[in-house]
Amino acid sequence: MRDLVRKFSIVICLVIIGFAAVFYILEFMKPNSKTAQSPQKPQHYQVVNNQDYSRGNYQYVPVYKQGDNFPNALHTIRGEGHSDFITQYFLPTYTSRYFQMNDENHRLMRNPQSVVLHGQYAYVMYTFYGGSDTGFVVRYDLKKLQQLGFNLPGYMSKFRHSKTQLDGIKIGPIFKTGHGQSLAYNPKNKQMWFVKQNGFKPVVQRLDMDTLKPMQEVKVKINSSGPVPMGMVLAFDKRGNAYFYSITHHGIAPKGSVKIYRGQISDNDVQFKLIPQVIRYAPGTVPQSLAYNAQNNNLYLVSNGGIMRIPVSKLGHLKKSDVRTIITDGHREFEGLSFEDGKGMLLVNRGPELMRMTNPNF
Numbered sequence: 001m002r003d004l005v006r007k008f009s010i011v012i013c014l015v016i017i018g019f020a021a022v023f024y025i026l027e028f029m030k031p032n033s034k035t036a037q038s039p040q041k042p043q044h045y046q047v048v049n050n051q052d053y054s055r056g057n058y059q060y061v062p063v064y065k066q067g068d069n070f071p072n073a074l075h076t077i078r079g080e081g082h083s084d085f086i087t088q089y090f091l092p093t094y095t096s097r098y099f100q101m102n103d104e105n106h107r108l109m110r111n112p113q114s115v116v117l118h119g120q121y122a123y124v125m126y127t128f129y130g131g132s133d134t135g136f137v138v139r140y141d142l143k144k145l146q147q148l149g150f151n152l153p154g155y156m157s158k159f160r161h162s163k164t165q166l167d168g169i170k171i172g173p174i175f176k177t178g179h180g181q182s183l184a185y186n187p188k189n190k191q192m193w194f195v196k197q198n199g200f201k202p203v204v205q206r207l208d209m210d211t212l213k214p215m216q217e218v219k220v221k222i223n224s225s226g227p228v229p230m231g232m233v234l235a236f237d238k239r240g241n242a243y244f245y246s247i248t249h250h251g252i253a254p255k256g257s258v259k260i261y262r263g264q265i266s267d268n269d270v271q272f273k274l275i276p277q278v279i280r281y282a283p284g285t286v287p288q289s290l291a292y293n294a295q296n297n298n299l300y301l302v303s304n305g306g307i308m309r310i311p312v313s314k315l316g317h318l319k320k321s322d323v324r325t326i327i328t329d330g331h332r333e334f335e336g337l338s339f340e341d342g343k344g345m346l347l348v349n350r351g352p353e354l355m356r357m358t359n360p361n362f
Contacts, residue, residue, distance in 0.1 A: 045253050045278045050323040052281040053079050055305045061331035064090075064351030069157045074348075074355065079326035081362030083307075085346050085355040088151055089140075090160040091124070092169075093352065107171060109138065113180030114289060115347040115354070116192065117340035120144075122354065123209070124336075124347065125183040125194065135177040137212045144168030160351070172212025179232045181289060181336070183207070186265070188240030193265055195234055195244075202230035204270055220270045222261065230272070231261075233290040235299060237312050240264070244272070245290055245301055247282045258282045258301065258308075260315065275316050283308040283325050288334045293360055295342030302337050302346075305330070309362070326362050 063072050071087035093110045109126055113135070116123040120143040127135035145151065145168045150159035182195035197203040202220035207213070222228045231244040242265045248257045258279040263272030284303020291300040292312075299315075301308040308325040310318060336347035337357075344357030 045276055046317075047254065047257065048277060048279045048318045048320055048323055050279055050281050050320055050325070051080070053306065053325050053327045054282060054284050054303070055327055057285050058305065058331050060333050060350050062350040063330070063332070064353075069155065070153045071156070072353065072355070074328040074330045074332065074346075076326045076362070077329050079306075079362070080324040081326055081359070083326055083357055083359035083362040085328065085348075085357055087156065087353050088345065088356045089142075089145060089354045090150075090156050091140075091352040091354065092160050092162070107136070110352065111135075112335050112347055112349060112352045113177075114183040114194075115336035115338050115345065116183050116185045117338040117343075117345055118185050118209075119340070122338075122345065123183060123185075123192070123212075125177055125180045127177055127180040133176055133178055133180075134174060135180055136174050137172045137183070137207065139170040139172070139209075139212060141168040141170075170212065175214045181232045181287075182234040182244075183336075184234040184236055184242075184290075186236040186240055186242070187238050187294065188236070193234065193236075193242075195230065195232060198230045198232045200227055200229050204234070204265060206267070216267055218265070218268060218270045220272065222263075223271060223273045228261075228274070231287055233287050233302075235290040235292045236265075237292050237297070237299075238294045241312075242270075242272070243290060243292075243299060245287055247285070247287060248278070253278045254280055256280075256282060256285075260299075262315070277316050277318060279308075279310070279318070279323055282306075283327070289336045289347075291337040291339060291344075293339040293342060293344065295339070296361055300337055300344075302334050304332075304334050307334075307337065324362060 074085040076082040111127050111129055112124050113127055114125045122140040122142055124138050149155050178196045185192050192207045192209050193204050196205040203217050205217040206215040208215055220230055231246040233244050235243050242263050245258055245260045260275045261272040262275055283306030286303055289302035297312050298309045306327045310323055314322050332348040335349050338345055344360045346355045
């Protein structure tokens with residue numbers, strides 16, 4: 001009888017110990033809600049509910065005609081403001097030294113991807129064809145081209161079609177450009193950079209503004225709770241801050257909304273961080289360019305047929321009235337936008353040309 005009691009007591013003790021262990025695990029080992037959130041959990045965003053003006057996707061329609069000597073124009077059809085875009089230069093598609101093939105001795109110039117205005121120059125990054133990650137940079141001396149009269153109606157096609165015209169043009173070597181949409185100038189340290197590789201393993205690379213050759217490349221770190229792909233566009237403000245933007249396709253932010261990232265780019269370190277506020281509606285469906293105007297301290301987000309401008313000083317606490325968008329007519333592919341002394345120039349394709357922006361403060 002005593003043995004039976006002793007065995008029963010042991011069982012009771014084991015049961016009590018078991019319950020105590022389970023209680024300990026449930027009560028003291030559970031995650032702290034303040035400190036143990038999953039690193040992949042998306043954060044919440046403030047949303048700027050701007051007006052949706054986007055035209056959506058459209059079929060590109062070339063307007064270039066053989067011997068066309070007079071400017072084309074794009075006009076605003078809706079938005080919060082108004083600006084026209086008028087041809088300043090029809091860009092060449094080939095020269096006598098660069099004809100038919102893409103190698104160091106033969107070059108086609110039919111797929112411009114981005115533009116930077118700096119001083120008297122326009123730097124244009126080209127890729128060989130759509131989807132190519134290889135190309136080159138051409139530096140156009142706009143002062144020289146103006147002296148030659150290539151911006152004058154009645155004479156404009158001579159620059160595009162001349163097989164011997166090399167005055168005012170410097171063509172750089174071939175290298176890996178990435179998509180090519182990201183050529184950007186940092187006014188603070190006077191350096192030019194581009195995104196060599198976007199996506200989840202991004203790399204940026206510096207460009208020598210004289211030789212037009214690529215220099216050192218640096219891996220990009222995006223400070224985020226989860227993996228974030230880098231976009232294909234790039235811009236710098238007057239303080240040297242770097243920016244790129246993307247259009248949301250999935251996740252907690254509304255589909256089709258704009259995310260803007262801000263960071264720093266140096267010779268040995270590149271870091272970006274998301275600005276925790278999204279813009280509900282993008283100016284179009286595909287990011288094509290990002291530009292900065294030092295005169296009004298605005299960023300310009302460019303998509304096909306649409307341009308949005310926002311004040312840098314209000315990033316993170318934008319109001320609906322701070323976001324201004326214009327949508328144009330036509331069916332051109334918008335490739336790049338850049339400003340010099342407050343004056344804007346839009347790069348479009350089919351065929352390639354630089355168009356003067358009549359109202360940067362739309």
